[in-house]
Amino acid sequence: MSKIVKGVKKGLKKVGKFVKKNWKPILAVAAIAFTGGLATVGFAGLKGAIAANGILGGIGSTMFAGATSMLGTIGIGSGAAGTAAAAAGMQGATLMTGAAAQAMGLASSGLIGPPTAAQAGSASVGAYTGPGSSFMGGGGSLLGGSSQAGQMVQQGVGQMTGGSQVTGGVGQMTGGSQVTGGGGLLKSLAPWAIQAGGAYLANRGQEEADRPKGLWGVDFNGDGFEASQPWGAPNYANPGIAAMRPGGRMPGLIDAGSPYGG
Amino acid sequence: MQGVLTVDNPDMIQQDQANQMPADPMQAQPAPQDQASLIDASDEEQLELMADAISDYIHGDAREHVATSMANAGEEALVDTLAAMSYQILTMVSDQVAKSAPETVTLDVLLPLAAVTIDYLIEVAEAVGVPVPNMLDVQEDSLLRMIEIHMAKVGDDPEQKAIADEMFKEYLEDGSFDDAAGYVQQRLKDRGQDPSVMEEGGKELLAPKQNQLSAGVQQGLIDQSGGMS
Numbered sequence: 001m002s003k004i005v006k007g008v009k010k011g012l013k014k015v016g017k018f019v020k021k022n023w024k025p026i027l028a029v030a031a032i033a034f035t036g037g038l039a040t041v042g043f044a045g046l047k048g049a050i051a052a053n054g055i056l057g058g059i060g061s062t063m064f065a066g067a068t069s070m071l072g073t074i075g076i077g078s079g080a081a082g083t084a085a086a087a088a089g090m091q092g093a094t095l096m097t098g099a100a101a102q103a104m105g106l107a108s109s110g111l112i113g114p115p116t117a118a119q120a121g122s123a124s125v126g127a128y129t130g131p132g133s134s135f136m137g138g139g140g141s142l143l144g145g146s147s148q149a150g151q152m153v154q155q156g157v158g159q160m161t162g163g164s165q166v167t168g169g170v171g172q173m174t175g176g177s178q179v180t181g182g183g184g185l186l187k188s189l190a191p192w193a194i195q196a197g198g199a200y201l202a203n204r205g206q207e208e209a210d211r212p213k214g215l216w217g218v219d220f221n222g223d224g225f226e227a228s229q230p231w232g233a234p235n236y237a238n239p240g241i242a243a244m245r246p247g248g249r250m251p252g253l254i255d256a257g258s259p260y261g262g
Numbered sequence: 263m264q265g266v267l268t269v270d271n272p273d274m275i276q277q278d279q280a281n282q283m284p285a286d287p288m289q290a291q292p293a294p295q296d297q298a299s300l301i302d303a304s305d306e307e308q309l310e311l312m313a314d315a316i317s318d319y320i321h322g323d324a325r326e327h328v329a330t331s332m333a334n335a336g337e338e339a340l341v342d343t344l345a346a347m348s349y350q351i352l353t354m355v356s357d358q359v360a361k362s363a364p365e366t367v368t369l370d371v372l373l374p375l376a377a378v379t380i381d382y383l384i385e386v387a388e389a390v391g392v393p394v395p396n397m398l399d400v401q402e403d404s405l406l407r408m409i410e411i412h413m414a415k416v417g418d419d420p421e422q423k424a425i426a427d428e429m430f431k432e433y434l435e436d437g438s439f440d441d442a443a444g445y446v447q448q449r450l451k452d453r454g455q456d457p458s459v460m461e462e463g464g465k466e467l468l469a470p471k472q473n474q475l476s477a478g479v480q481q482g483l484i485d486q487s488g489g490m491s
Contacts, residue, residue, distance in 0.1 A: 018309050023377040025445040026402050031373060032433045032442045034409045038426035041467045043417035046410055049467055053459045055341075055403045055410075060446040061463025066430055067439060068464055 033059040036066025309371065312355060313378045319351070320382040332387035340392060341400060345407035348379045352408075373405075380404045402449065 019027070037046040041062055049065075050058030320328055328347065335343035352375060356367045380401060384394055394400050416422045433439045447457040 018306055018313070019374050019377045020381070022398060023374070023401065025442070026405055027373045027377060028438055029402075029442045029446055030376075030405050030409045031369060032430065032439055033406065034369070034413060035426040035430040035433065036439075037409075038413055038417060038423055039430050043410075043413045045467050046413055049463050050410060052466075053463045054455070055406045056446060056450060056453065057455060057459040057463060059406050059409075060443070060450065060457070060460035061467060063439070063443055063446065064460045064464030065467040066464075067434060067443075069468055070430060070434060 029059060029063075032066075033062050036070075037062040040066040040069045309374055312359070312371070312375055316351060316355065316375065316379050317382050320379070320386060325386065328383060328386045329390045332383070332392050333390045335387075335392070337393050337395070340387060340394070341403040341407055344380055344383050344387075344400070344404040345411060347383055348376050348404065349408045349411045351379055352376055376405055376408055377401075380408075399453065 033046075037043075041049070045065070046058065046062050048058075049061040052058065053061055331343055331347060332340070352372055355375065356372060360367045384397070384400065388394055430439075433442070443460070446460065450457045450459065
């Protein structure tokens with residue numbers, strides 16, 4: 001049974017003639033829910049989700065959890081600029097918010113770094129506009145330990161800024177041309193994150209755009225934008241911040257100060 | 263006939279299969295020489311051969327057993343029984359095929375086989391008078407319940423998790439996930455359920471509201487942010 005999971009993708013393409021038409025989407029759902037659930041929430045999670053929301057609802061929850069965990073998309077569209085991008089029809093941008101958030105969260109492990117220009121592409125507008133989602137994007141692990149959580153995020157952001165050569169301003173980053181260094185996991189994350197941000201999020205883009213945005217949906221200033229980040233993370237959503245300095249902080253952060261000594 | 267399958271017996275897959283099913287479908291059909299041809303056949307031909315064997319089994323040797331199980335299950339336990347029975351049959355088929363063609367035992371083969379197996383079993387259920395008011399709902403729920411059973415079986419296997427992780431990334435990359443998520447949302451609407459349960463349930467899975475530690479950290483950070491603004 002060790003190979004029992006493999007190969008469903010090609011199979012789903014060839015079963016069209018073999019099974020009744022209505023089965024094909026169900027098979028896709030089953031395969032994706034299975035892989036997403038197994039990789040993310042496990043059997044206990046799936047079982048609990050089904051108990052709470054019924055079979056179909058539980059499967060949907062598992063799929064969502066899998067994608068969220070994989071892409072770091074909790075807080076999808078929570079960044080103000082990410083929301084704007086979504087509203088402007090830049091599908092995928094908000095999802096990249098999550099991907100970048102995951103990168104930021106995991107950067108403390110040294111496994112990943114920011115995307116290269118080629119991977120970031122135009123979708124990087126979302127990637128660098130929603131740091132507010134980075135906590136959640138990093139997954140439950142970041143929230144798993146009280147004081148450590150903030151520390152991890154701070155380290156993650158610090159490593160990201162220190163280890164990268166972000167030489168452009170927000171506009172340049174949007175173009176994806178000035179973000180260098182790093183790579184790692186995000187190299188593989190970026191292309192599929194961009195694609196995956198399409199149809200699934202398209203129908204949610206406008207809905208998200210209509211909501212007040214901020215850290216975990218909290219609009220601290222009441223202006224629809226995120227507040228300054230307490231851990232000293234750069235607020236990419238603020239177009240007034242021109243550039244992130246290699247190895248250092250952004251001007252706005254110095255002004256804002258940081259509870260961690262920034 | 264032994265081992266009547268009911269919803270009260272969901273762990274039947276753990277039981278001695280010999281007590282549950284009268285014969286192995288792959289021992290009954292196809293014959294050994296057919297096994298060889300099965301390996302050489304194209305993918306779709308392989309599926310058809312195995313599906314034919316399962317059909318012959320369900321409508322032949324196992325019909326009485328299946329009919330009794332379905333009748334006992336009734337409408338209330340139909341989905342659980344279909345899922346458990348299908349999984350048992352698929353397990354038997356995959357184990358049998360794995361002996362001679364292990365590369366065949368993959369999810370791409372087993373999922374479509376599961377689909378047709380469920381259809382065959384529903385045919386028997388209807389034949390014995392079990393009402394199937396909404397075929398699509400029953401098909402969906404049975405297969406998804408079967409996935410739950412399968413996950414319970416392989417969920418702790420790190421190798422399977424690693425494979426699943428890679429496959430899931432591919433689904434996210436190639437658009438399969440989008441299609442499937444859209445389908446689930448639409449079907450939830452069709453069933454009169456709120457599609458937002460996907461998102462809310464997913465968030466709950468990853469960051470349970472009951473986790474007070476997480477909530478405390480989150481609130482603390484929010485408080486700090488508030489002080490900064």
